[in-house]
Each structure stands twice: as C-alpha cells, then as structure tokens.
Amino acid sequence: xxxxxxxxxxxxxxxxxxxxxxxxxxxxxxxxxxxxxxxxxxxxxxxxxxxxxxxxxxxxxxxxxxxxxxxxxxxxxxxxxxxxxxxxxxxxxxxxxxxxxxxxxxxxxxxxxxxxxxxxxxxxxxxxxxxxxxxxxxxxxxxxxxxxxxxxxxxxxxxxxxxxxxxxxxxxxxxxxxxxxxxxxxxxxxxxxxxxxxxxxxxxxxxxxxxxxxxxxxxxxxxxxxxxxxxxxxxxxxxxxxxxxxxxxxxxxxxxxxxxxxxxxxxxxxxxxxxxxxxxxxxxxxxxxxxxxxxxxxxxxxxxxxxxxxxxxxxxxxxxxxxxxxxxxxxxxxxxxxxxxxxxxxxxxxxxxxxxxxxxxxxxxxxxxxxxxxxxxxxxxx
Numbered sequence: 321x322x323x324x325x326x327x328x329x330x331x332x333x334x335x336x337x338x339x340x341x342x343x344x345x346x347x348x349x350x351x352x353x354x355x356x357x358x359x360x361x362x363x364x365x366x367x368x369x370x371x372x373x374x375x376x377x378x379x380x381x382x383x384x385x386x387x388x389x390x391x392x393x394x395x396x397x398x399x400x401x402x403x404x405x406x407x408x409x410x411x412x413x414x415x416x417x418x419x420x421x422x423x424x425x426x427x428x429x430x431x432x433x434x435x436x437x438x439x440x441x442x443x444x445x446x447x448x449x450x451x452x453x454x455x456x457x458x459x460x461x462x463x464x465x466x467x468x469x470x471x472x473x474x475x476x477x478x479x480x481x482x483x484x485x486x487x488x489x490x491x492x493x494x495x496x497x498x499x500x501x502x503x504x505x506x507x508x509x510x511x512x513x514x515x516x517x518x519x520x521x522x523x524x525x526x527x528x529x530x531x532x533x534x535x536x537x538x539x540x541x542x543x544x545x546x547x548x549x550x551x552x553x554x555x556x557x558x559x560x561x562x563x564x565x566x567x568x569x570x571x572x573x574x575x576x577x578x579x580x581x582x583x584x585x586x587x588x589x590x591x592x593x594x595x596x597x598x599x600x601x602x603x604x605x606x607x608x609x610x611x612x613x614x615x616x617x618x619x620x621x622x623x624x625x626x627x628x629x630x631x632x633x634x635x636x637x638x639x640x641x642x643x644x645x646x647x648x649x650x651x652x653x654x655x656x657x658x659x660x661x662x663x664x665x666x667x668x669x670x671x672x673x674x675x676x677x678x679x680x681x682x683x684x685x686x687x688x689x690x691x692x693x694x695x696x697x698x699x700x701x702x
Contacts, residue, residue, distance in 0.1 A: 323410070326418040327386050327397070328648055330406045331379075333420075334471070335399035340386075342395040353389070355382070390416075403467075439474045440481055440516060441508070448543045449507035476505055477512050479647065483591055483664050484517060487565055492520045494562040496589075498555045498580040499572035500525030502532060507539065509568065510548045525550040526558060555579040564589045571597040578693035581633060581661075585640045585697065592642065592663040595649060599629040607688035628683060630659050632691050635676040637663045640697060 321329065330338075340353040350366040350373075362382045366373045377385060390397060390410060397408040405423040410416050441447060443462050450456040455466040455473070462470050487493055495513070497506045506525050513521045527533055527550065536550040555572060556579045567584035569577055569592075577596045584592045603625035608615040615621045630646055637644040642663035649660035683689060 321418060323390060323408070323416040324387060325648075326408045326416055327383070327390065329418065330397065330399045330408060331383065331386075332475075332648070333399070333401045333404065333406055335401045335406065338386075338397060338399040340389050340394040340397055344393060344395060348393060350393075353394070439470075440477045440512065441470075441474055447508075447511055449504065449511065449539075452539075453504055473505070473508055475649065477508065479649065479660060479662060480509070480512070480591075480593060481517075483662065484513075486664060487519070487590055489519070492522055492562075493565045494560065495521060495523040495566040495568060496558075496560060496564055496583075497523060497525040498558075498567065498569040498583070499576055500527050500532075500536065500550060501529075501571065502536070505570060506536075506548070506568075507543065507545070510540075510545050514545075514547075522547040522562070523549075524560065526553050526555065528552070528554060555583065558583060560587070563587070566591040566593070569594040569596075571595055573598045574600050575692040578633070578691070578696065581637065581693055582696040584663075585637070585642075588665065590665045592637070592661065594633075594661040594663075596630055596633070596659065596661065599626040601692060602626075602629050602632075602687075602689050605687070605689050609686050609688070611686070628687070628689075629691070630661065632680050632683060632689070633661060633693055635680050636691075636693050636697055637661070638668060639673045639676040639680075641665060641668050641673070643668070 336357045338355040340355070341351075343351065350368060352367050354365040354367070356363050356365070358376070361379065362377050364375045364377065364385070366375065386397065390408065395410045395412075397406075399406040400423065403422060404420050406418070406420045408416060408418050441450070443456075444460045446460055447456060450470075450473075451458055453466075453469075455463060455470050457463060493513075495509070497509075500506050506523065510521070510523050513519050513523075525533075525536060525548070527536075530552055533550045533552050540548045540550070555569075555576050564584070564587040567580060567587070567589045569580035572580050572594075574597070577594055577599075581592065581594060603622050606615055606621060606625050613620075614624050634644045634646050643666040644661065644663040647660045647662055648658055680691075680694060684691070684694070
C-alpha cells in the first residue's frame, strides 16, 4: 500500500481518535495534533508549546488534511477504533508503513461524544439473512467475531445509499444482479431497499449455476421476499422484460463484468455498482511497447493490467454518460479485488466524453489492448 491507501485503511476502520506526532522539522509550529470525531465531523486540537488551537473539518476535509500532514508535517499517525490501534509511520527516507494491533487500553473519547456509528443496518433489527450468515444472533445482536463482516456489509449499503435518492419514486424499481452467486449481498440489498428505504422494488439475480439458483429461490421464499427471484442465464445476451433502474455486478469473472456494464449502459440504467474480478483479458493482450518495464515482471504486469482494465471501464462509463467513481471496497471474502465501480447516469459534457475516449485510445495504442467493453460500446464484432 502507498501512503494514501494506508490513510484510507485507517479511516475505513472508523476511528474515534487520532494523533499526529513526530514532526519532520524541529521548528514545526504544532508539536502534535489530536483529532477527535464529533458527530458527523471532526475537530483537530493543534498543540504548540503553550497554546492549543481548534479546527473543525468535514470527512472530506480530514482526508486531505491527513495526507498533507503526513507528507509534509508529521512522521507518525496513531488512531483508535475501540478495538484496535492503527499506526502509520514515515521513515526518514520517506518510506511509509502501516500496522494495527488489538489494544486493551485505548485513549478516552472526547467528553460528550457518542462514538457509536449510526449504521444503516442497525443492531437489534430482525434481518433474517444476517442471522443465517452468522453475523446476527436470533435476537438481533452482533456476533462479536463477525463485527468486521457487519461493517463491510454496511459499507456496501452506504455506497448505494449515497446515490439511492436519484432513483424515481413513482413506480416499481427494477434491479438486476449479474453473477449473483450465493447472493448474500443480494438479500441484504433487498432488505435495505424494501424495509429501510421503503421502495417498491423487484430484484432479479442471474447466475449460471442451477443449484445456486435453486437454493437462492428457496431462501427468498423462506424470508418472504416475494419480489426477489433468481434465474438461470448468461449475462451476455440477457434481456430484461422491465425497464432497468440499477445494475449490480459483484465478482462477475473477467469479461463477464464488461457484459454486465454494457447491458447497464444500453438499458440506460440509472445506477451501476460493480466489483470486478479476475481481469485476465488485458493481461493476455498487454505488450510492453515503449514501457517494457511494465511487462517484464509477471506480477507487475498482472496488477498493472488489472488496474488499467478498471480505469478503462471507468472512462468508458463516463463517455457513455455516467458520473463514475472507482472506490475502495473490501468485500466479505477479503480478496485483493477491492475496487468498486459506482456510476450514476448524469449529464456529462461532450468535451469530457471525447477526452475519456481519447485516453482509452491512447492506452490501446500503447499496449495493444482490445478491451471487450470498448468493442461492445463501439458496436465492433467481439
């Protein structure tokens, strides 16, 4: 991980207190900075030798502040989330490192601050899929050993909740889940949309495994989720009988993700959420060209090709009229595939669309790529 990723990991742990210390320079104005979570924001207490100054900041402002402080001001950041202490250190040579450990003696929370995060899926609710997953007890209590998974599920829901208000509310919404697999998150999504958001929704899960589809339909019937059903079928060529509002694709393997994104675009789906997996296509096509260093070492080539795959997908979605973000998302199986693509149908200027395509064309020319999503969107034979 680089420094930015380390800081993102710290913030993803939802700390309630952080301390910046060990200044780069002896004449640094503030000897240390103590940062406390206050409500939805943060307060920094900046200590000189004799005084303390306060600054309030939002979540986004905090991210920029921390990165700037660690690059130019301080060599050490310690953070506490109640169970673990996280530490980011920068050596005199500029190398960053990250560690975490369980701690029995965490610093006290700032007086008057309630550290408990208001999760969308709250403890104490009756959420049958979470009980069957072993995350909740039958009484709705969190199983302590499953708390990380509980937070990961809430993170997934939060990423959707940020944009759910853009969907129409005057009709039944249709959500397609491509490559649904065992559908743990599909059941959670249905619960969130219908019970938390109180939306009229139908969700269709699609997968190639007949036994998985049968078990998922049985579970949907068990939970009483009458507008959730699972079908046997291939993403490539799938046709939905309803207007599609949201497409979800979690771990559709390799180019199956491209077909899922292509279907979403051609259906003019309002929202797209995709966690790509197993990006082999560009790795097999990648030529060194003027940058042979990127193809010389197998592991570097593989990871570079995977990142380029998602960067190309992001650009192509923007060029297709979507406000697109690539976000960090650590899934339930803790795989290295930790990028989530979130795309919202928007009014993207034509100049921006052209620029996105030009960047894709430049990568294609440099490395000999022929990405499936690019060919699909341009109407070329695949």
